[in-house]
Amino acid sequence: MGVEIGGHVEKVNGKELTYGEFVQRYLLTNRPVILTGLMDDWRSCKDWVLDDGRPNLPFFSSHFGNSKVQVADCGTRDFTDQKRIEMSVSEFIEHWLELSLKDYNNISTNEDSGKSLLYLKDWHFVKEYPEYLAYTTPLVFSDDWLNLYLDHYHMHNDRDTNQERNDISCSDYRFVYMGAKGTWTPLHADVFRSYSWSANVCGKKQWYFLSPSQHHLVFDRYMKNSVYNIFEDVSEAKFPGFTKAIWLECTQEQNEIIFVPSGWYHQVHNLEDTISINHNWFNAYNLSWVWDLLLRDYNEANEYIQDIKDICDDFEGLCQRNLSVNTGMNFYDFLVFVVRFSFSNIAQLYHLATTNLHTSWRSSQMARQIIFNLESSRDIALKMKSTGAADNQSAVDFKTTLEDSTFMELCLNFGRTYLMIHEQCEVNLDRKQALGVDLLDLGISETSSSYVCTPQDLVNFIDYACAKLLTMAKSSGS
Structure with a gap:
């Protein structure tokens, strides 16, 4: 044929x-x-x-x-x-x-x-x-x-075995x-x-x-x-x-x-x-493809073990564990992934707003890209919210994350990539410290919106942070 x-x-x-x-x-x-x-x-x-x-x-x-x-x-x-x-x-x-x-x-x-x-x-x-x-x-x-x-980071930490490293979790x-x-x-x-x-x-x-x-x-x-x-x-x-x-x-x-x-x-x-x-x-342009696959594989995993639902103490947890094994991550892993990149995008945007890279920073290619990234992450969070399956996990705290050297290294490398893509220049090494200082000074981490443990929390965080930035931009006239 x-x-x-x-x-x-x-x-x-x-x-x-x-x-x-x-x-x-x-x-x-x-x-x-x-x-x-x-x-x-x-x-x-x-x-x-x-x-x-x-x-x-x-x-x-x-x-x-x-x-x-x-x-x-x-x-x-x-x-x-x-x-x-x-x-x-x-x-x-x-x-x-x-x-x-x-x-x-x-x-x-x-x-x-x-x-x-x-x-x-x-x-x-x-x-x-x-x-x-x-x-x-x-x-x-x-x-x-x-x-x-x-x-x-590891994509998935096996909470049952405390396995530190394997091909799925950290390669x-x-x-x-x-x-x-x-x-x-x-x-x-x-x-x-x-x-x-x-x-x-x-x-x-x-x-x-x-x-x-x-x-x-x-x-x-x-x-x-x-x-x-x-x-x-x-x-x-x-x-x-x-x-x-x-x-x-x-x-x-x-x-x-x-x-x-x-x-x-x-x-x-x-x-x-x-x-x-x-x-x-993957990145902001195809996050929806990743979520669609996760949801499809989750539904299949759920359907496959429906016959033990009534006798299983943690049926949802079992579904998520099966999903992480079969697909490489589960809903919780994906939410944490999107949260951390949302934090990083907010950090880049605030830093961009407080530097002199552009007189009108909001019109720059880099700012437009970061705003698109946040809109994409927000859309994914709304889709995840409709399932309810990623709720009630440990919170990811914005302030604690900013104080984490691993996150700040990711944030610095993320920013370096975007400067190379959009500005064709190398990042200033002093920027690592400035990223955290900018955001702590603006007080985002002092609100309840800085704690993200559900998709709705992520929506609230992105909305609050962007509104804070808009207010700052208006007051500065940029």
């Missing part, structure tokens, strides 16, 4: 694209794009690639060989994914080189012949080798709340992928329904995209299971809408970066031996 290709992904010179243009053309429209010209100075493009364009596999063995990584067996299905195997990078490279000696480039990707094709995925390279500096995140992708947060979503020609990734939409970007350090990939408006066409009639491989013999009885799907297609060359928007299902094939650097991220 073939797939119908209805268009191709646009290719744009990334050097000629401003951040504002990227937002308007791709973030707000949620459309994919290939960007060129953004990888010229990357260390990885020199160290990881041979003169003939092939991967420099011995370099990985000699420099990173002891790292333990997850490797997918592209010929073995495991539910909705491929079977994963843990091995060292050296073992993976050795396997790859052995296949090369056997002329593995002639192996097809079907299940019978593809069992020996291994694909290294989700290698947390930046976390493991922070000093190596393999690349620089392009400016258009730098408003990355997810990875900034995980650099400072990042910055990855290296490595695979021989013929390796591939089954049809899927990205974790958290986040954005992602994928940069080909070497090699070539073929992408097939399906827009969110058509994702129901690759699910069964119960919307529980999706197609695994769009090129296998897809059952029309099980997936009655599949033949109606219209796909976008593109070939991603070496030194090109592809932007994958939220909610787009995609399947990817390596046409050559390939190494790529991938990030998943």
